[in-house]
Amino acid sequence: MKKVLLACIVPFLIIVAAQAQSEVEKKVKQKIWGQAPAEFNATQVPEKWKNESAVLLAYHREYICDFATKVGIGAQRYYVETLNIHFRIKLQDKAAVGDFSDISFDNKSITTNLFGRASSYRILGIKVIKPDGSQKEVDLKDAVKADAGSGDDLKIPIPNLAEGDIIDYFIALKTEGLAMPDFGDEDLMEAKYPVVKQTITFMVPHQMELYSTSYNGAPGFKKVVKDNDVIYTLQDEMREKAPQILWDYPYRSAPHIRYRVRKEDMKPDVTKTAKEYLNYFSTYPTDIGVIVDYMDVNFKKEKDVKKLIEEFFYLVRNPIYKEALFEIKQGEPLNSNNPPDKFFFLVDHFCKKYKIPHTVLLAPARSYGPFEELVSLGSCDFVVRIDTDPVMYIARPTPFRLPDEIPYSLEGTDAFSVYSSKGNTIRVSKDDQNATLTNITAALDASDNTKLQIKRNVSAKGYSKTYHQYLVVTDFDYLKEYDQPKYQVERSRLLHGLIKEYNEEKTKFGQRVTQDYTARDTRMKEELEEEMEIKVSDYKNLTVKSSGMWHANPSVEYTDEFTAENLTKRAGPNIIVELGRLIEKQTQIKDDQKNRTRNIYQDFARSFDHTIAFTIPAGYTVEGLENFNKKTESAAGGFVSTATSDGKTVTIKIRKHYAENYYAAADWPKLNAFLQAAVDLYSAKLLLKKA
Amino acid sequence: MNNPLFVALLLTAGVLHGQDFSQQAKTLQAKYPEEAAAVLRANVAYVLTKDSRVGAKVKVTRSEKLLSLRYNQAIHESEVYDGNSQVETFTAESSLKQRLTDANKVCGTYTSEGLFFDDSKFCMQELKLKEVGEVWDVTSVKKLNDAKYLTTVFFQEKYPVLEKTISFTLPQDMEVEIRGFNLDDFPITKTERVADGNRIVEYTTKEMPGMQSESFDRGLQYNHPHLLVLVKSVGTSSQKTNVLTSPQDLYQWYASLAQKLQPKPEVYKATVMQLIKDKSTDEEKIKAIYYWVQDNIRYIAFEDGLAAFKPDEAQSVFEKRYGDCKGMANLTKEMLKTAGYDARLTWIGTKRILYDHSIPSLAVNNHMICTVMLNGKKYFLDATEKYMPFGENAERIQSRPVMIENGATFIADNVTASDKNRDADIRTLKASLNGDNLVGSYAIELKGEAKKNFLYSYHYTKTDRRDAFMTDFISRGNNNIKNTNLKLPNLEERSGPLALQCDVTYNGAVSSFNNEYYIDIDPSKSFKNWAVKATRQSDIDFGEKIHNKTVVELSVPQGYAVTSLPKNVTINDPEFSFNIQYSKTNDKVVYTKEVVVPEGVIKKKSFDRWNAAIRQLVEAYDSQIILKK
CATH class of the missing domain: 3.10.620 (C8orf32 fold)
Incomplete structure (x- = not known):
């Protein structure tokens, strides 16, 4: 539940609920539940969504702005803003029931003005509708104090909730302010679950206006003038759930609206x-x-x-x-x-x-x-x-x-x-400006030829380096980089204190550096085990040659050594070495994502170069070098690898690069082609044949 | 200065005053590189006093000297309490003048899987470590309103402990037994004396590692040194008040809580009648009710105070459609009674509990189920287990002793254990070569706990993600294995084995070099990552009896000869067995692998043998069959 709320109303306020059934609440509930649009009577899910975990049968977001005058020392005009967000969700499986099993929320806050009318409130209402049409409101007074430190005051289990039920709930917020509202936002049409019908309504005085634009197939608002108010309504039906796709910027590719509410004669101009x-x-x-x-x-x-x-x-x-x-x-x-x-x-x-x-x-x-x-x-x-x-x-x-x-x-x-x-x-930036270069030497362990001894030298620059910097540079290392005489100049009392503090911080971080380095080794080992799908033992000698934080040495560079325990396989007297895995797991496009209609947004163009030098053990010859020769290139990027042997060492040179940070959907097959080549190389093997 | 005691005191004071905590911190950092702090000294004092209402109550005073091993890190100290206890004070002060008063502590619910302990709460103090070598003095005072709630006392702390004393001050006419568990492997000494008319029992220890949280752990009581405090009675024979002298006392207290229940069958009677109306046999009727509770009542623990031990009313659980184990047991009982059966509440400690019912302590039980008596036979019904067939029992309660309600006394029994072959995951692949891949038909049979766990995971996975779930289940997470034509049986059927079939492609299982084909035969390399670290503190408890079998029948294509088969592996150990066999006929190679852990547990003392066996298993997995064209 909470996840859905967050997903749906991030731009708005925190949800707060009432414990007591005040008059205000009764009125709010009467309005939201009693006068809900027709779609809030729906009980059936369209056939095509029968296999979805849950379906939003109806979803209404309503913003109302009005004037009010209060008499205090003098008469004062206020803007009263009301926001009602109303969901009706059919739960179609046990997992969905689990998602809505209990909710956490902040305590209520209702304030009243001198005349006893609520001037601001935040109210939550929840009811459960059974398949036979019977419904019951959840009594929020059954809520108990939430876990310590959870950030929420209360939590409540939703009683009598089962597969096939509908949960119908709303959050209503009301605030007052002196300034005319002026705000804008972007709202995606797609949600965590498919939506049968969603409505967004803005009702504002005629002095104000909603300016909006729809993108990527989202519908637009219709405007109706009623007395002194203007009502804008957007209706959207049969919207699929938000897809989970790789390299996507939803606010560029997904259906959404962008709007701004403000004074009528001030067309927004960013x-x-x-x-x-x-x-x-x-x-x-x-x-x-x-x-x-x-x-x-x-x-x-x-x-x-x-x-x-x-x-x-x-x-x-x-x-x-x-x-x-x-x-x-x-x-x-x-x-x-x-x-x-x-x-x-x-x-x-x-x-x-x-x-x-x-x-x-x-x-x-x-x-x-x-x-x-x-x-x-x-x-x-x-x-x-x-x-x-x-x-x-x-x-x-x-x-x-x-x-x-x-x-x-x-x-x-x-x-x-x-x-x-x-x-x-x-x-x-170009791909080579964001390059990662990895040189690896690998050899069978002299005492146990099931293991591989590996030494690496990794350097990265541009946007690719940050990931590595956070892996290998500790707080102490960072402070030490700034330990330069020119930064120790004290020309003011302020600087005197701060330089002293810097030196104290450096000393204190120095006190824990052994432990931080131990944690770093563990982090590196776990990262290797995950990315190469291997078991690493004896991870050691991590040396940071450059932190990459000065233009004189703009790349981060480090070396390390470790033993890979399961990169070899026994085959009679011969040994198969899975050298491909040293390039680490490669992005694999799932079958259901092979066809793509949305454009591809990557963060930046980049390249990855590996050089692997594998020592051929005495008494063996190598077969299968051809498994490491791949070439798939296009304007989108490419994957090229070559393997050579001089009888003592097998050298494999591998390059993968994404040429652009943006591709049209039509280029997707080109990316797929070289991504698949990389996946294939990851599983490539070399045979060491006993002479 | 002739008084030796005075000299000793002065020396001690001098040592303490001049102690170089920074140097000590450096030494400890090297010894415990992963720890943020170490406990230099901890004193925990339990003072028991007589109470006219409940017999005895307890004051627990904890004082701890904590040495920071990190700079710029926040750590959390906590005190657990519940409806029967209060944290009266909880403060901390550091050598760098940081002070945390009672006003700083944050208290709230503690969400735990421990089934009876769902009303536990905790208070927490956040200690910001500002310097390596900073020393924190943490003190707390907690009061237990009733001494029977004082049960297990552990020696270990979250962080390594250098020295610790646990003392019990007991009135001499209070019968208290303190039993030690797992003490032999640790440097723990016990002394006993009399002071001010009280019996003082004191345990001291030193150099204890911090308590680790580990996956597949067996329950803290099995491996960690601890004491179990049994407050039995107060007073002399003429004026004796029993607290918990015997299992019967324990039962009486449980029963007194259960007696307060006021069932209202009218609330659920219609449902009961609807459920059994078309059922002809008793077994069918009981099954219908039992399965209804499993399917319709969500497990949510939402209670306070005594609710930790008193079941929720059946009608309340029925209407809310949620409850904890006690609520579900009670609803099962009352619905069965409404249908005319003899059903009873049953207290039980799951396999995570080391103790049996000979011990009169609240710590022996952490769960509640329902027992139905039918034709002289007892059936144990645990509705918190989803997809559990009637007549079978979950691994976690099998063989465990139970207290079954029976009026003024209780029936002692044990939950029926299943046949050792009940739990199984059997996979059979009929494979042939296709380029770099193995392809073929794959059959998976699941039995017992393996089947129940599968059904639970399947049904609680979002419908639109079940294909991905099945792919992962079939491939055991190996991305190179793809399935098609999956045929699932009726997944609502709880009883009997579950059999599913599909076709699979095992990509990259074949490596070819110069007309030689190297086959990676096993698509299901179970247990390959199960070597355990030497520092692991707990036995491994897999939560089920392991019987894992994989058979691959590989068709050898015409014109190909099998030139090399890996060695067979046979390891038989009392706690586990691994068996890998290759056999060859004219046109087939049959690979059979069986991994068996008959009790589902590997004890700590067996870890060396277990790791050696895993090494052999991995070596076997890394061995290839060779075919030559």
Whole structure:
């Protein structure tokens, strides 16, 4: 139940329920259950959904905004907003009954004004309808205190609930405010279960308007004027459940609506809002004193813009300065407590101070589409372009981000600047800029030839490196990377305290580093066992050669050693070695996903190169090299592998690459082709034949 | 300074004062690299006092000195309580001046699978470790309103313990027996003395590893050192109050709770009559009612206070359609009584409980079922088990002693054990070569617990995900095995074995090199990942008797010769047996593998033998048949 609620109403408020049957509740229940649209009488599931776990027979989301006047010291106009979300779900199997078996919720809150009328409330109502049509409301006073620490106050089991029953429940929220509502959102038509009929209604005073657009086959709103109100209604029928598909951005590919509710004469224009945001930059007062102090001491005569920008970025990424500038505590350096928007004000001021040509950009996320389709700026982020030749980008500093690295979510999008909405396309990285290179040497264990001794050297760059950095770099390692004399300059009492704190943190993380390294070894071992489907013993000697957090060494690189216990098979006197598994599990497209109509959205283009050098043991010859020769290439990417032998060593070179971050659905067969080649290589075997 | 005691005290004080906790922490970090903290010293004092209402009550004072082995980590200390006990104080203070008062503790329900203990709650304090070497003093005081609720006391803690004392202060006229379990393998000493008119029993221990949570564990009582406190009576013979002196006392208390029930058959009578109206034999009628409760009552534990021991009313469970084991047992009983049968509540400890009914303690039972008497025979009905056939018993209650209600006394008996061959998973593949693959027809037969577990998982999987569930079940998670033409039998039928058939393709089972074909014959490499770590603390309890058999009949194509067959493997151990046999005829190779764990349990002391056997099993799995063209 809770999962469904969350899935359906994430943008709205927390669900809160009533324990007592107040007058307000009675009225709300009478309205929602008593005057529900006709589809809330449905009991039968369409034939094609008989094998679904549960089906939403009816689903209604209703937003009502109205004026009210209250008399206090003087008369004051209020906007009263009501949101009713109503579900009617048929449970068709035991698993669905289990899903709705008990629910947790916050305690009720009903407030009343001076005249005894509820001015705001949050009410939950649940009833169960049996197949014979009888129905019973769940008495929420039977709820008990939920588990400690669960975040919810109460939980209640739903009594007398069985396969074939319908659960009909609603959440009603009412609030008041002085400002005219102005909000926008995106809503997917597909839900966890198929929906027979869903309705979304907005009823607003004529002074307000709903602006909406439908995408990917979602229906639109119909508008009806009634007295002083305007009612917008969207109806959608026979909607399949949300599919679970690989590499999908639902807000680009799935049926959905985007809307904005606001004052009637203010057609939403995100461009305008974006420009207002950007204009703000020139006026926002920001103190860059600590940054200037640092630059004065270390780089007073520096003229190279690239150098200045890099040093600025590393400084602001530094836990000491993140605390000084943004009050982000130093105790969790690898946590993604990223700096707030203030960071961009600092960049702007810094560039102005050092006369660095730059443009502040606001860019929309790829997963939500271009500006002209947005109803809010919630998915956008700033990025500063340094207008040198070539240009550099400065993005919000995450712990491992480098200067001139932008979030992949913004790649290829058309950004806005205060000057222009054109010509600001964010660059897109190529597959080899996000490369992972793995060199492996493997040999049979001299004392037990069922085992394979393996040494690896792994390096990764671009967007591919973050995964590896979080695997191998500990908090202590990270703090130690910043243990450089230039960051220890104390030009103020503030810095004195923060530098002292940094050194204390480093010492304390140093105290636990043995344990963190033990945990890291365990993590690496488990990762290998999962990805190669092997049993690993004796994992050792993990050495991080580069953390990949400085532009001088922009790749993360590490080496390690381990024993793989089950990569060989006995075959009489011969040995079969499953060398293919060393490239780790490959993405396998399930049969039901082989045909695809939705376009393919990957986070970024990328490549994976493996070189495997296998020592042929004395007294054996090799057969089956041809199993490791594969070639499937197209414009979409490819998988190529070759195997050679000089009699002592078998060398296998493997390359897999995704050329783009986006493919049209028509390209799906091309991806499938090289993905299958990779899956085939994963199972490829080599025979060691006893001479 | 002539007083040796005074000298000793001074020395102790000096050692404590000058103790280098950072250095000690470093040593302990190396010794316990995965632990966040260690308990330097713990004292748990149980003080029992007389009580005119219930005989005796208990005050438990715990004080613990906890050494941080981590920086920047939050750990949680907890105190469990229930409707019969209260946590009066629970505080903590660290050497870095961090203080947690009673106001900081968070208390709430503790959701546990332990069937009787579903009203357990816990209070929790979050300790933020700010430095390696930081020392926390954690103290708590808990009161038990009635001493019979004091049962099992464990020596181990969540974290490794360097030193620990558990003491019991007992009035001399209070009859209390303290039984030790699994003490021999640990450095535990016991002393007993008299002080201030009380009998003081004290246990001390040192160097205890932290208690681990492990999958397929057997129940804490089997492997972990602990004490079972039996508060029997208070007072001298002239004024003696029995607390729990005998199993009969225990039964009387259970029965007193059951007697408070007020069944209202009118609520469920119509359903009972509907269920049995077309049934002609007693067995059919009982079965109809038993299966109805299994199918229609959800297991939800939602109780407070005494409800941990008192069943919910039958009519309440019937109307709500949910309940815990006691509620389901009581509803089964009352529905059967309404149908005219002699049905009774039955208290039982599942296989997770080490103790039997000779021990007068609340700890001996953690479950309730219903027993129906029919033609001089007892049938044990556990409606919390879904898809359990009438006349059979779940592995977890088989052979366990039961207390069956019988008016003022109880009937002692044991749940019928099933035949050792009842549980089985038998898979037969008739395979032939097809390129790199093996293809053929696959038959799977499930019996007993294996069948019941399959039916439960199948029916509680979402309908639209059942195909994926079946694929996973048939392939045992091996992505290279695909099935088609699956034929399922009637999956509502509880009794008898379950047989299903399909066609399978085992991709990549054949590797060919220069006209030689290497066959990976077994599509079901069960138990290959079952080697256990040396640090495992608990016996393995598979929850069912294991009888796992795989037969593959491989057709040798014309023109091919079998040039090599792997060695047969035969391992017979009292706790398990592995048997792999290859046989060859003119056009067939038959592979037969059987893995048997007759009791479903591998004891800790057998782990070395078990691991050696698993190594041999894996080696056999990694051995290939060779055909030559």
